[in-house]
Amino acid sequence: AKDKSEDEGASPAADTINVGALFNLTGGQASLDQPSYNGFKMAADEINAAGGINGKMIEVKVVDGKTDQASVASAAKKLIDVEKAVVVAGLSDSNYALAAGGVCQSNSIPFITSGATLPTLPEQVGDYAFLAPFGDNVQAYACADYAIDDLKMTKCYLLIDQSMEFTKTLAHFFKERYEEKGGTIVLTDNYMNKDPDFSAQIDRFLADKGGAEILFISGVPDDAGVVVKQFRDKGVTLPIISGDGFDTPLLMEVAGDAANNVYVGTHASLENTDPAVQKFVADYTAVYGHAPENAFAALGYDTMYLIANALKNATDPTDPAAIRDAIGATKNLKGVTGTVTYEEGSRVPTKSVTINKVEGGKFVFQKEVFL
Amino acid sequence: MAELLKVNNLSMHFRGLKAVQDFSASLAEHGIYGLIGTNGAGKTTVINMLSGVLKPTAGTIEFAGRDITAMRPDRIARLGILRTYQNLRLFRRMTALENVIIGAQMHHSYSDVDAVLTLPCFRVEEDEMRRVAREMLALMGIERYADERANSLPYGAQRKLEIARILAARPRLLLLDEPAAGMNPQESAELVEIIRRIRETFGLTILLIEHDMKVVMGLTEYIYVMATGQIIAEGKPDEVRKDQKVITAYLGRKRRDA
Amino acid sequence: MDTLYVLSQLVNGLKLGSVYAMVAIGYSIVYGILRLINFAHGDIMTVAVYTILSLVTIFGLPLWMSIGASVVMAVVVGLIAERTAYRPLRAAGEETTLVSSLAVSIFLQNLMMMIFSPQRKAFHLPENLTFLHNFNGIRLSTMNIITFIAVIVILVILTFVIKRTRVGMAMRACSDNMDASRLMGININHVVVIAFIIGSSLAALSGLMLAGEYKTIDPMMGFVPGLKAFCAAVLGGIGSLGGAVLGGFVLGVAEMLFAGLMPTEITPYRDAFVFVVLILVLMVRPNGILGSREGGRS
Amino acid sequence: MLEVTDLRVKYDTIRVIHGVSLNVREGELVALIGANGAGKSTILKTLSGLLKPESGEILFNGQPIGGLACHKIVQQGIVQVPEGRQIFSKMTIKENLRLGAFLEVSRKRWEQNLERVFTLFPILKERYHQVAGTMSGGEQQMLAIGRALLSNPRLLLLDEPSMGLSPLMTEQVFDVLRTLKQEGITMLLVEQNAYDALEISDRTYILETGTITLEGDSRRLINDPGVKQAYLGGV
Amino acid sequence: MRLRDNHLFRLIIFVILPLIGLIVTSMNSGSYYSGLVHLFGINIILVASLNLVNGYSGMFSMGHAAFMAIGAYASAMLTLTADQKVFLMPALPDWLMHLTLPFPVTLLVAGVLASVTALLIGFPVLRFKGHYLSVATIGLIVIVRAVLDNEDQITNGARGVTGLPDYASTGIIFSVAILCLFVLYRLIHSSYGRGLIAMRDDWTAAQTLGVNLTTKKLSAFLISAFMAGMAGGLWGHMQSVISGKFFYIDTSFKIVETSIIGGMFSLSGAIVGSALMTFIPELLAPLETGITLFGVQLPELYGASNMILAAALILIIIFRRQGIMGYSEIITDSLFSRETYLSLFRPDQYSSLAKAIVTLPVRSWQSLKARWVGQKHKSL
Numbered sequence A: 001a002k003d004k005s006e007d008e009g010a011s012p013a014a015d016t017i018n019v020g021a022l023f024n025l026t027g028g029q030a031s032l033d034q035p036s037y038n039g040f041k042m043a044a045d046e047i048n049a050a051g052g053i054n055g056k057m058i059e060v061k062v063v064d065g066k067t068d069q070a071s072v073a074s075a076a077k078k079l080i081d082v083e084k085a086v087v088v089a090g091l092s093d094s095n096y097a098l099a100a101g102g103v104c105q106s107n108s109i110p111f112i113t114s115g116a117t118l119p120t121l122p123e124q125v126g127d128y129a130f131l132a133p134f135g136d137n138v139q140a141y142a143c144a145d146y147a148i149d150d151l152k153m154t155k156c157y158l159l160i161d162q163s164m165e166f167t168k169t170l171a172h173f174f175k176e177r178y179e180e181k182g183g184t185i186v187l188t189d190n191y192m193n194k195d196p197d198f199s200a201q202i203d204r205f206l207a208d209k210g211g212a213e214i215l216f217i218s219g220v221p222d223d224a225g226v227v228v229k230q231f232r233d234k235g236v237t238l239p240i241i242s243g244d245g246f247d248t249p250l251l252m253e254v255a256g257d258a259a260n261n262v263y264v265g266t267h268a269s270l271e272n273t274d275p276a277v278q279k280f281v282a283d284y285t286a287v288y289g290h291a292p293e294n295a296f297a298a299l300g301y302d303t304m305y306l307i308a309n310a311l312k313n314a315t316d317p318t319d320p321a322a323i324r325d326a327i328g329a330t331k332n333l334k335g336v337t338g339t340v341t342y343e344e345g346s347r348v349p350t351k352s353v354t355i356n357k358v359e360g361g362k363f364v365f366q367k368e369v370f371l
Numbered sequence B: 001m002a003e004l005l006k007v008n009n010l011s012m013h014f015r016g017l018k019a020v021q022d023f024s025a026s027l028a029e030h031g032i033y034g035l036i037g038t039n040g041a042g043k044t045t046v047i048n049m050l051s052g053v054l055k056p057t058a059g060t061i062e063f064a065g066r067d068i069t070a071m072r073p074d075r076i077a078r079l080g081i082l083r084t085y086q087n088l089r090l091f092r093r094m095t096a097l098e099n100v101i102i103g104a105q106m107h108h109s110y111s112d113v114d115a116v117l118t119l120p121c122f123r124v125e126e127d128e129m130r131r132v133a134r135e136m137l138a139l140m141g142i143e144r145y146a147d148e149r150a151n152s153l154p155y156g157a158q159r160k161l162e163i164a165r166i167l168a169a170r171p172r173l174l175l176l177d178e179p180a181a182g183m184n185p186q187e188s189a190e191l192v193e194i195i196r197r198i199r200e201t202f203g204l205t206i207l208l209i210e211h212d213m214k215v216v217m218g219l220t221e222y223i224y225v226m227a228t229g230q231i232i233a234e235g236k237p238d239e240v241r242k243d244q245k246v247i248t249a250y251l252g253r254k255r256r257d258a
Numbered sequence C: 001m002d003t004l005y006v007l008s009q010l011v012n013g014l015k016l017g018s019v020y021a022m023v024a025i026g027y028s029i030v031y032g033i034l035r036l037i038n039f040a041h042g043d044i045m046t047v048a049v050y051t052i053l054s055l056v057t058i059f060g061l062p063l064w065m066s067i068g069a070s071v072v073m074a075v076v077v078g079l080i081a082e083r084t085a086y087r088p089l090r091a092a093g094e095e096t097t098l099v100s101s102l103a104v105s106i107f108l109q110n111l112m113m114m115i116f117s118p119q120r121k122a123f124h125l126p127e128n129l130t131f132l133h134n135f136n137g138i139r140l141s142t143m144n145i146i147t148f149i150a151v152i153v154i155l156v157i158l159t160f161v162i163k164r165t166r167v168g169m170a171m172r173a174c175s176d177n178m179d180a181s182r183l184m185g186i187n188i189n190h191v192v193v194i195a196f197i198i199g200s201s202l203a204a205l206s207g208l209m210l211a212g213e214y215k216t217i218d219p220m221m222g223f224v225p226g227l228k229a230f231c232a233a234v235l236g237g238i239g240s241l242g243g244a245v246l247g248g249f250v251l252g253v254a255e256m257l258f259a260g261l262m263p264t265e266i267t268p269y270r271d272a273f274v275f276v277v278l279i280l281v282l283m284v285r286p287n288g289i290l291g292s293r294e295g296g297r298s
Numbered sequence D: 001m002l003e004v005t006d007l008r009v010k011y012d013t014i015r016v017i018h019g020v021s022l023n024v025r026e027g028e029l030v031a032l033i034g035a036n037g038a039g040k041s042t043i044l045k046t047l048s049g050l051l052k053p054e055s056g057e058i059l060f061n062g063q064p065i066g067g068l069a070c071h072k073i074v075q076q077g078i079v080q081v082p083e084g085r086q087i088f089s090k091m092t093i094k095e096n097l098r099l100g101a102f103l104e105v106s107r108k109r110w111e112q113n114l115e116r117v118f119t120l121f122p123i124l125k126e127r128y129h130q131v132a133g134t135m136s137g138g139e140q141q142m143l144a145i146g147r148a149l150l151s152n153p154r155l156l157l158l159d160e161p162s163m164g165l166s167p168l169m170t171e172q173v174f175d176v177l178r179t180l181k182q183e184g185i186t187m188l189l190v191e192q193n194a195y196d197a198l199e200i201s202d203r204t205y206i207l208e209t210g211t212i213t214l215e216g217d218s219r220r221l222i223n224d225p226g227v228k229q230a231y232l233g234g235v
Numbered sequence E: 001m002r003l004r005d006n007h008l009f010r011l012i013i014f015v016i017l018p019l020i021g022l023i024v025t026s027m028n029s030g031s032y033y034s035g036l037v038h039l040f041g042i043n044i045i046l047v048a049s050l051n052l053v054n055g056y057s058g059m060f061s062m063g064h065a066a067f068m069a070i071g072a073y074a075s076a077m078l079t080l081t082a083d084q085k086v087f088l089m090p091a092l093p094d095w096l097m098h099l100t101l102p103f104p105v106t107l108l109v110a111g112v113l114a115s116v117t118a119l120l121i122g123f124p125v126l127r128f129k130g131h132y133l134s135v136a137t138i139g140l141i142v143i144v145r146a147v148l149d150n151e152d153q154i155t156n157g158a159r160g161v162t163g164l165p166d167y168a169s170t171g172i173i174f175s176v177a178i179l180c181l182f183v184l185y186r187l188i189h190s191s192y193g194r195g196l197i198a199m200r201d202d203w204t205a206a207q208t209l210g211v212n213l214t215t216k217k218l219s220a221f222l223i224s225a226f227m228a229g230m231a232g233g234l235w236g237h238m239q240s241v242i243s244g245k246f247f248y249i250d251t252s253f254k255i256v257e258t259s260i261i262g263g264m265f266s267l268s269g270a271i272v273g274s275a276l277m278t279f280i281p282e283l284l285a286p287l288e289t290g291i292t293l294f295g296v297q298l299p300e301l302y303g304a305s306n307m308i309l310a311a312a313l314i315l316i317i318i319f320r321r322q323g324i325m326g327y328s329e330i331i332t333d334s335l336f337s338r339e340t341y342l343s344l345f346r347p348d349q350y351s352s353l354a355k356a357i358v359t360l361p362v363r364s365w366q367s368l369k370a371r372w373v374g375q376k377h378k379s380l
């Protein structure tokens, strides 16, 4: 009896393509993954409204990973096994993306992480894994280049959130590039995620005689506003630069004017006047009742288009291997967060990095950095 | 009779309070001794020290020629000094039988590996312990409670269970802290019989704390009387009973004891 | 390293410690009586903070009114939890209630997330509370000072209540022996309800202070401080309010001194260090810093 | 004053009191004796509200109190000296006594009562600030009795008050009970020391495995050969 | 006759059904369902071993995840290839770098290392009582996590270790689980376990009956850590990715929670609890992706299943205060007895089983009603 119903289900299924969405919709990661999923779903609706993929509708199958490793792994299995997804996407944290990617790899299903930026992720997981955003190395390099080439500041103070893989990797690459280009890191200090108080670090910074000209803070949204505010409160007016972790309205909401003179290297500028970006912002606001929460919404959105593009170009949109090849062959796909191209053999896209600066309580577009 | 336990000038002080002061006693093998005294005289404290639960402030304890003064309670127990508690201390969530098996298993010889591998020696010994435990329950007349949880037993039965539990551990010296408390005269008369029988069958030495004079006088051969931490009198039951100090401090005049 | 630097780290530690102490004191009021490891305590703080935020930003209520409302809200939530999840289990033992408190915590976290979205939100205190005072280079905000004083004042008041008043006497009696308390004519349910009212109101206040310190709030914000409060209460000695406060301060100061005085290569070990300190302290005093030997004898 | 009709009580699934009826009149001292496990403590616990009756009626001064919350029952003046003492072991003697008078508000009355308890049990005064849990068994028993006296009971339920007390002290406690009786306090006494119980009480109930088997005037029962045989150690 | 006392019923529930389930999943390994079954197996090991400490010995540890972590990293170190290790754990000494052992051996090593950790922490910590011990064990998790996150050269830091080979087959997981259960069962039902329980109920009395508290506590802690270490090894090879984040406080609490729900004082409790906490969340998950109920499309509500689960846990624990299994073991009394198997050939067993099953709803309704009425009566 069971087989029959599956067979019946198969005939409409012929007109749909199941795309697995694996996001941590609850738990600690939800603040990144929910917007991401929203963008992802919105893009799918747009594509379907526009006629789908060669007449076939995309059906987004979502499972909550609950910010829990076991749940993420079993969610990935469920998407592949039960929901019959031909491609799985999602997640904004490398640890979880690695867990999900591993499952997809061993089932030979393409996996695209919409938000994790660990550049070695595809390498670690295998040939079915892709990054939709740029790697941490790229954004860190872009920040280092910008600090030295554009701001002409060669002495830097480095503050690292030690509780996360992302912030540590970012700082690692920043330092690598910065020193390579002749800059010096005068002092390195640490904190832990959600520290309420940075007095110790600030006091140490103030006591330091290295003469830093700029501060690179490798942190995440949780702390962005607080740390900036406290540095400013203690009279540090030097420019501060950071990666996409600081690309959050909280920076201005919490720090207020203190956030001025902060540079953020990120995926996109929502203030970008590019019509595609503005359309995305307007549509998102229309659908969800508020503007995109952060850049991860745009990343989710772009990831769906990346998948759609691959499905269109694949020799057989029901064959995971063909889809994988099609994703790997993506060239110059323009999206909200930049233009995606996978170079031959690389499954991390080359994407430009946007440098924004906070001025008057707003992110102001400075430069698009191509590496 | 050989001397089994020798206590020299034992003292126990709690901060300023001298709960026991210079307690000396000597117990011969196979004797039944009584330890009586006013409330708060320090009797339980003496037993606590003998069983290793409290470390004495001063003094020494010698058991069968060995100094056991600062020994850990479990080692003292293995030497054969076993005790009951005034405020019952049963393993509440175990059945009565299991409580007794805990006592019986003190001298078991199979190792934990034998148990995991379920070797025959494990089976045989387990059965043996069970049998011993049942026997002890029967001896105390509470075998009908064998499979009931210890804390649902009536108070008197719980007292008897405590005795059964330590009997199973093959004691040489029994320290009984008010075993007849909470029993009616009929029952404590039975208890006297049981204790007497126990001593005869197992050849034990017994030190008994008790406020029920019928029990004390009916059972003991030699009595120490304490008040406020010190021994105020000692001797044969008949001597002690007539001792004026004991009467005023402890017995009272109106008693119709045995 | 100059003394001023060390001193300022110490002050930072006290600052952080007073927030921990504030959470811990509310925590241990209930904990002391019921031995309930109330993992939901932190989440009640979250509820209170979101109440303040929504009242201020959506309804434009003045801060002090919203704080009042948040206290009421926290008490209501605390009492509902008590009635539905803790009271039916009162006789069941500590471990069992641990499950229900974890469940309440998960419930509240997810509820908050549904209502307010998982996004972190900025939380602003008025200028006059965040104003920074400079004492010879050591900076403290008005709120820091208020928190510190509040901890001390609340500690003194609660200690008085517990040591000297009838209600306090009843609370201690309940924590010692529930059955005997009932036989003395104490209405245990009342006592527990009062404890929850005090505990939840303090949760609301400490939520405010915590949010003021972090300047952002999110639906999961309460869990870690709740856990730290538990550690502080245990470190200080179970059932002792002064101990809870002291425990909070010890945790805070240990954290900040380690972060401030150690070479940066090992500062990531800060949390580990705090627990090493905690274990060392307990080795010296197995019943907590101010804990008395548990009563009872053989 | 107290009317119990057809009381049944069970623990979980096992019923231990099978329809007990008894009454205590104003000013009376009634004894309840019986072998181990007969259910005496269970009855007292039910009267004071620690246990809920399965069925049956308990009237106190005509008011039903069966199944009421413990503190409501205590408020009406029913006070128990529980089996196993149930002192507050982490609190001092002083606090224990204070808790005994938890419902008694008048300061003067408390002081008077306290004086009396002190004359009865001087050790309590001596050790006023000692933690109760560290007291000896007998001292704890004195504390439990003293604590109950402080609450001005109208009906005092005593569960083996002499347990663990020295002969002299037992004697004194019974003297106290006599005085209390003269003062008009109603008492229900459970005692293993059947002889003393019979001697001091007006009436006695004998309980056997959850049912009352004999009831009557204590003077009469004390000479009853059956009772003698079973409860007085065959004296 | 109560249903759960029926030998045949027990045999079906505890032997035949699980066997069928295992055979089916092992034929189809790598799938979603077999993944869940594997998780279930690992949870059994974790919870049962925690029960030895928390239930039987009366200490209350909340630090099980720390031992898992150590086991997982240890076995990763011994199963990864040298190429992988050069990349992930560059600071490993040479001999370790090139050492690769068969999986069962690495599991044992994982267990041993976890035990060694338990020994180190156990000496100072096991003297603490009650919640003092709980807090100290929470501290252990924090310390272990700090080491894992910061010793980049050996653990690859917070990035974690990836590419653990997929060795955790149904066969090996359940062999380990059954072995652990068996060992625990034997220990608990021998003098060792009785000594533990005695210590739990009253440590003074236990001591004066010859129980050596120090060795008892320490050994229980070590055995439990050993099993948790093995479970950690299995876990790592099942997920293929490990990092400190996954062995943190929430993971530990979940194990504690499962143990209490199932019943800390029972090994079958560990099985029942694990089953519940592994499968129920998966069953609830579809609720939140917006199912269609009676033709109405419900909105997506993330977190709803968590809330329902939380409420369900509270209800369970109210109705079964000592956990679902309480102090009892359903399986053990009869599972190994001849009678159970003989009963297969006795038709009357079938009829009584059928009767029991038929009357099951009625009786459970009655007992439910009794509870509610009883409750009402109490709150009067």
Ligand SMILES: Nc1ncnc2c1ncn2[C@@H]1O[C@H](COP(=O)(O)OP(=O)(O)OP(=O)(O)O)[C@@H](O)[C@H]1O
Pocket: B014, B017, B018, B019, B037, B038, B039, B040, B041, B042, B043, B044, B045, B046, B086, C297, D134, D135, D136, D137, D138, D139, D164
């Ligand atoms: N841990 C302790 N701390 C302080 N005082 C204690 C402690 N243990 C016992 N005491 C005191 O020591 C004295 C002797 O107590 P002990 O229990 O030995 O008396 P006892 O002779 O057994 O009396 P009883 O017949 O009433 O049981 C008592 O006054 C008691 O208060």
Ligand SMILES: Nc1ncnc2c1ncn2[C@@H]1O[C@H](COP(=O)(O)OP(=O)(O)OP(=O)(O)O)[C@@H](O)[C@H]1O
Pocket: B151, B152, B153, B154, B155, B156, B157, B182, D011, D014, D016, D034, D035, D036, D037, D038, D039, D040, D041, D042, D043, D083
């Ligand atoms: N908590 C309990 N759970 C189950 N059964 C119990 C419980 N407490 C007592 N019982 C049972 O109830 C019966 C009556 O006990 P109870 O304590 O009332 O007897 P008692 O007459 O006071 O005896 P004693 O003279 O020993 O104090 C006993 O058979 C006992 O086993």
Ligand SMILES: [Mg+2]
Pocket: B043, B044, B045, B086, D136, D137, D138
């Ligand atoms: Mg004594």
Ligand SMILES: [Mg+2]
Pocket: B155, D040, D041, D042, D083, D159
């Ligand atoms: Mg009784």
